[in-house]
Amino acid sequence: MADSAAILFTVLLAVLQIRHYMNNGDVFRQSTALAEVAMQVSVGLAMTIGLERLRLRTDSVIHNGAALLIFALTAVAIVFGLMLALNPLLTADPSAAHSLT
Numbered sequence: 001m002a003d004s005a006a007i008l009f010t011v012l013l014a015v016l017q018i019r020h021y022m023n024n025g026d027v028f029r030q031s032t033a034l035a036e037v038a039m040q041v042s043v044g045l046a047m048t049i050g051l052e053r054l055r056l057r058t059d060s061v062i063h064n065g066a067a068l069l070i071f072a073l074t075a076v077a078i079v080f081g082l083m084l085a086l087n088p089l090l091t092a093d094p095s096a097a098h099s100l101t
Contacts, residue, residue, distance in 0.1 A: 003060065003062045004066070007051070007062070007063075010047075014043050014047070015040065018036060018040055018043065019036070022035060022036040022039065023036075032081075032086075034086040034088065034093070037082055037086055038082065040074075040077060041078055041081070044073065044074030045071075045074055048074065051063050051070065055067065
């Protein structure tokens with residue numbers, strides 16, 4: 001129970017810290033940017049790797065389940081956030097598209 005609560009609060013802390021940093025303290029802002037989703041994905045993948053390495057040492061079902069859940073949510077963010085919704089090649093966002101030409 002303590003392991004799952006610690007993992008949950010660590011994930012919530014990381015997500016809210018990124019949200020706070022990227023929106024100048026306004027965590028209730030309605031929109032997200034490509035950089036914010038990319039940072040969330042990077043942290044999600046890092047947490048997944050860390051939990052899997054920890055699972056190798058502890059052989060804990062909690063660490064394995066948390067790693068799989070975080071990876072699943074990160075994969076959804078990669079596919080729908082980075083590849084479809086916020087992709088500069090598919091949207092009319094000029095801020096990131098000029099570096100590709």
